[in-house]
Amino acid sequence: NVSEGTVLDGEVSSITSFGVFVNVGPMDGLVHMSELSWKRNIKPKEMFKKGDPVKVKVIGIDREKNRLSLSIKQTQDDPWLSAADRWKANDRATGIVTNVTDFGAFIEVEPGIEGLIHIGDLSWTRIKHPRDVLRKGQEVEVVVLDVDMEKKRMSLGYKQLNDPWSDVATRYSKDQDIEVKVVRLADFGAFVEIEEGVEGLIHISQLSTRRVEKPGDVLEEGQEVTARVIEINPAERRMRLSISALEEPAQQQQQQRRPRDDDRRRGRTERQDHDRQPKNVGNDGEASVTIGEFLKNFQQD
Incomplete structure (x- = not known):
């Protein structure tokens, strides 16, 4: 019954x-x-x-x-019914990885409450699979990004706990020359890795003082180059760099040396012309004779 x-x-x-x-x-x-x-x-x-x-x-x-x-x-009561009282955005929690998929990792932050760390929120660097960062059964610290009570969903962040952009301005400054690694080429320029989690852009117009048709003509992925920082914007997580800025001083020095070299060449040419000029020739082209030579010739006559 x-x-x-x-x-x-x-x-x-x-x-x-x-x-x-x-x-x-x-x-x-x-x-x-x-x-x-x-x-x-x-x-x-x-x-x-x-x-x-x-x-x-x-x-x-x-x-x-x-x-x-x-x-x-x-x-027992469904824990999601009262989850809004316990979980809000920016809260930190320690949970257990319950599953790892191609698109992210599920974390149980309390019995019955699971959240997802999307693959894009696992690391500041590009990863091929969430398994590169987390494994099932691992205990991790996370931050709550969003809570959807109606759909019983929680979005979690892992990389946000260690954001390299938060103090990037203390490590880099405008006009600083740094070593970078080319990680991706695009039609409009080259993306370079400055450090783990921090990337910058070298626009195609900043790749060389010469005209560049496409970035692949002067750079290749994996190549390490020296570039100059021309803009840092931590709020927008953006850094712009330039290679051409390093080439300009060298060109200016060459241009400054060129007039001096021309003057030296011109001076040598004038001296050579002077040395080849016939001696005892007047300005009017007639041979010039000294008084002593004239008297000597007169006595002989």
Whole structure:
């Protein structure tokens, strides 16, 4: 004389890998593993032992096969009903990684409350898979990014606990020359890694003092180069750099040396012309004769 929704007192009669059988009088009912607790990834043998008294709720009746489906967790309050009182954006929590997927990692922050760390919130550097950062069963500290009570969803962040951009202005300054690594080429320029989690852009117009048709003509991924910081904007997580700024002083020095070299060459040419000029020739082109030579010639005559 029971119906779905009835709450009964029972006793654990046996424990299996997929759940617990509970005796409720004339018959046993099964509490499937998913109905044992609001908590995820539990092991029945670690939670119960034979003979434990439990309170169960009838959630299914198969009269033909004389079977009962029971639930223990549904006799307890759904933790999501009061989660808004305990969890808000920017709260920090310590949880257990319950599952790792291609798109992120699920973290249980309390029994029955699970949140997702999207792959984009795992690391400031690009990763191929969440397994590169976290593993199932690992205890981690996270920060709450958003809570959706209606959909029973929580967005969590892992990389936000150590943001390299928060104090980037104390490590780098405008006009500073630094070593960077090219990580990605685009039509409009090259993205470079300054340090782990901090990337900057060298616009195509800043790649060289010469005209560049495409970034691949002068750079390649993985190449390490020296560049000059021309802008830092931590609020927008942006840094602009330049290679051409390093080339300009060298060109200016060459331009400054060129007039001096021309003057020296011009001076050498004038001296050579002077040395080749016939001696004792006047300005009018006539041969010039000294007084001594004139008197000597006159006496001989």
